[in-house]
Amino acid sequence: MAGRWPAVLVANLLLGIPAVVPFWLLWFLAASWVSGPPAEENDGMALWLVIVVPVVGLYALLWSAVNRSLARRSSLMPRTYWLLGVLGTLLPTTALIIIYP
Known part of the structure; x- marks a missing residue:
């Protein structure tokens, strides 16, 4: 079953559901760096990196492990x-x- 394209598509669709969170975090981080943090926020961006790096890193590890296994x-x-x-x-x-635009 793993040799057919529907299995690959379904597996990645299921992986795409929790991927909404890392994609949103990356978008928010990029938008904050481009526009600058709000005037009332003086904590800096270091706290965001503490949150973003583990979440995105764990998701990237999960995604690559599943896809390497299926790709073989x-x-x-x-x-x-x-x-x-x-x-x-x-x-x-x-x-x-x-x-939801």
Whole structure:
């Protein structure tokens, strides 16, 4: 079953649901650095890095472990597999952006 593209898509869609949190944290961190922190917030950005780095790091480890395991058993071409994996992971976040702009 892991050799077919639906298994890859479903696995990455399921991984994409908790990925909303790390993607949001990265977006918020990038937006805060570009626009600067609000005037009433004088704690700096170091606290955000303490929160963002472990959350994004743990999710990246989970995502890469699952996808490396599936990629070894998949009969898809590597480029097709990783493209499908990334798009499947981004789909829940994209749907939330479209539904709740």
